[in-house]
Amino acid sequence: MSFRTQTANARREAGRDLITAQAVELFENKDYDDITVADLAAAAEISERTFYRYFASRDDVLIAFGVQGGSRIPDQLAARPADEAPLQALIHAFAHRNAAAQEHSRAWNAIVGRLPSKYAFIGEAVGRRLQKMIQPVLRQRLSAEQIERGDDVLLLGLAWTIVTSANHSITYTEPLVLEAAARAREAFLAMDPGGTRD
Incomplete structure (x- = not known):
């Protein structure tokens, strides 16, 4: 360039x-x-x-703002210890944010909380873009078999849900979160009728 x-x-x-x-x-x-x-x-x-x-539009501005909030996550994930379990590393990468990132989350949640349901595509677009940013770093922690069975997508979804839920809970502790994540993963795998994710 x-x-x-x-x-x-x-x-x-x-x-x-x-x-x-x-x-x-x-x-x-x-x-x-x-x-x-x-x-x-x-x-x-x-x-x-x-x-x-x-x-191109007003929506693109809001999407850009949403993506900004997760822009540090790939670097934070890459900085986690190499021997740390992938889900635990992801949770830390999502949850351990500086004051600017926390303020961004506050603003984003306030904005999204007031959006009419017809704009759900904005949150979905932000999620897709963040997933594309984080997945390559996460996949470095997974085996080819784990990637093939979709563990990267599963772990991203779990980590995002866990951290979002923990933000609204005063009883959040890491052991409880990891235990809940393990149960969620077992439930997810049990739903696969073909057994292709075992």
Whole structure:
């Protein structure tokens, strides 16, 4: 990649970050259906034409904000001890966040909690993108057989559900979470009528 390309990419990312940061207050305080691209552009002090250089729609801004919250997870997972169980490593990567990441989660949860159900695709899009970011790092901890039977997808789903549930629980302890995860995995495998995941 040339220096010019790197510089252009850096400028593009900076522009996207600026628009996203300015949009958060609107997303938190105004009904989503009432927010327009003109509102987002005005908040970022740019024209609508400039907005469309960075995002195709209002939804894309919110998706970008959601993905930002998980952008550190792959690095946090890679930094976990190599001999740590994959699910435990994932839980730590998801749960051990700095103050900025915790504030992001608070804002994201507040925004998503107010979204009408017709926008469920936004959360799904964020989940898919985060999964694509995390899966390659997680797969380095798994055997070819585990990857083939879909353990990477299962573990990601379990870790995400466990950490989300723990965020709302005052009784969270790691042993209880890991025990619950083991039971969930057994239940998941038991549902496979063909036995192909044993």
